Amino acid sequence: MGAQQVRDGFVALYGAEPDGVWSAPGRVNLIGEHTDYNDGFVMPFALPHTTVAAVSRRTDGVLRLHSANVKDTAGTAGGVVELRLDALAPESDRNWTAYPAGVFWALREAGHPVTGADIHLASTVPTGAGLSSSAALEVVVALALNDLYELGLQRWQLARLCQRAENVYVGAPTGIMDQTAAACCTEGHALFLDTRDLSQRQIPFDLAAEGMRLLVVDTRVKHAHSDGEYGKRRAGCEKGAALLGVDALRDVPYDGLDAALARLGDEEEVRRLVRHVVTEDHRVERVVSLLESGDTRAIGPLLTEGHASLRDDFRISGPELDLVVDTALEAGALGARMTGGGFGGSAIVLAEAGDADAITKAVEAAFAAAGFTAPRTFEAVPAAGARRLV
Template identity: 70%
Template sequence: MSFQDVYGTEPEGVWAAPGRVNLIGEHTDYNDGFVLPLALPHTCHVAAARRDDGVLRFHSADVPGGAYQLELDALTPGPEGGWAAYPAGVAWALREAGLPVGGADIHVAGTVPTGAGLSSSAALEVGTALALGDLYDLGLSRERLARLCQRAENDFVGTPCGIMDQMASACCTEGHALFLDSRDLSRRQIPFDLAAEGMRLLVVDTRVKHTLSDGAYAAQRRACERGAEALGVPALRDVPYDGLEAALTRVDDPEARRCVRHVVTENRRVEEAVGLLERGETRAIGPVLYAGHASLRDDFRVSCPELDTVVEAADGAGALGARMTGGGFGGSAIVLVEEAAARPVTDAVLAAFEKEGFGAPRVFEAVPSEGARRM
């Protein structure tokens, strides 16, 4: 269904915001660390028009059921609300920031797989914020837009995510990965044109759904905070890599200790990957990806059998590198391959899933794409 089918009029505009994959730098953003995501060609499209009665109406082409209708003045944070909680949370966050947002009719349609660790929620948030920002002439910078979308997810939906997903959706550029310092939001676009170098980056969606608001993600974040508190630092970003072993002896909590080790070494891996890419040594990031997965599996403990199977099968079939991406507990993995190896590696992953009795995964290529924009 289109906007006109649902609301009987044409929209004032259509905006698009992409999902993302994170090349390296997992669970570092809410520890003030470094990340290196890229935008996917898969997007959430938001068609919207203003209303003058203080009412928000949301409809999705991808979710069965009718439109949600909410009063702007009655928006209240809470764990219920389904998919509409994300755009409603954006409107709430904008108003909480004192911005003059009025009512709107909003129709969304997307191609970002949901529950796959590819930031479908951030794409929906950023697309909605961009639409409302343009409709009501709010003059939002991309950084402020991303911060407000993060607040919507943190405080309205109830997921304690970091800033990476929203910044990636808002700020990535075509043909690049985004080197982002999540503390001050300084960023640098790192060229990442795999096709020109005879490589591909595959995304393997295990189809194991994950819900980050169910408590496991929050538990990991709390463990990181306990580690920072034990070490007397504002965030784990402030633990130097060359002082890691000494720092670990000061953390008595075993779970927090593992999280400290992951975050500190993962920040180093991001910096290492950026250095390699800037020197044109793209293939050399493969071992960095494998090391990142081992850390997420063994220290941070957010992998699952399906994600481990992707990485093991890809490694056995000659992939340059592979690791889980996203929050974990399901979702997707990325696999860096030589172009000629894309089919054999894909076949090896599919065969491994069949052998293990898992449902068939979805495999597609990640092409670094443009960030959020008005169509």
């Protein structure tokens, strides 16, 4: 949805022009899954799918929220939700409004003088597909408030505040990758991010120029980060770090992995989690090296290797995701893996441009034969991060 449509929607709702219009994208993670909360490496890029927000300041401590994507039982757009900033409390809201409200809460907790807003939102980021629709929502609100209230915060600082909103206010134990991707990605690049210190390198990633395409296959199986399984994986990683005497699993060297696993003894579940995180960090570094040397096709097997690790060690894949990967590879894909938090969501497929349509049809046929809901497939092209539109 374009800036003018969202602006017009704001006027219809609130009876005045907004102070501005902003957007923030969803993201695909090329490689580096469940490494961000282990202080590790990730490599996301922004999608052209965005959440757009028209926003005006208020000075009375009131927050009014409306989303064009939220429908009532009759299928029409829901009404405006009104909240008081002084009544916001962590984990008090289980609705979509928790994400923008959480940003206000996090900013105020950090001492920033935000005094309210009228907000109208519209999004093309698929929800529940592992493409960070929640981070896009958080970051677009944070960027708007940063501009309107002249807070002077850097993009990485906004990402940190949005992560705190999701961790504490919403109650989802996510890492920093999604918010940083939405805030900091640039068009035509993948973001090589060290989640420990938030140092970044923009790595050119133009598959079309090399005759390739990256497909996103949304299995339409919904996932929810605040459900218990994600939290269990994070707690298991933290247990592994404690048993190994390191600050985070990032500190376990790849060439010392076997020795580390031996030290964990019969802690089999923890051993699996540690093995995934350490090998996944190594895969990210290998992908960066290959992209920087121009050997892009060689990243395909690393994507597939990452999927096997997520399936067998981290155990967060599922029948639909595995079917996408297996079918795509049989149909000639260069590599494929699940992306995002797991337990549903999306997979990515790296393919020669001439093979992409046949792979898409093969996956659709496999889903039909298995009796699964038809997947939705689209091409992912690295897009711009969060920005002001008007």
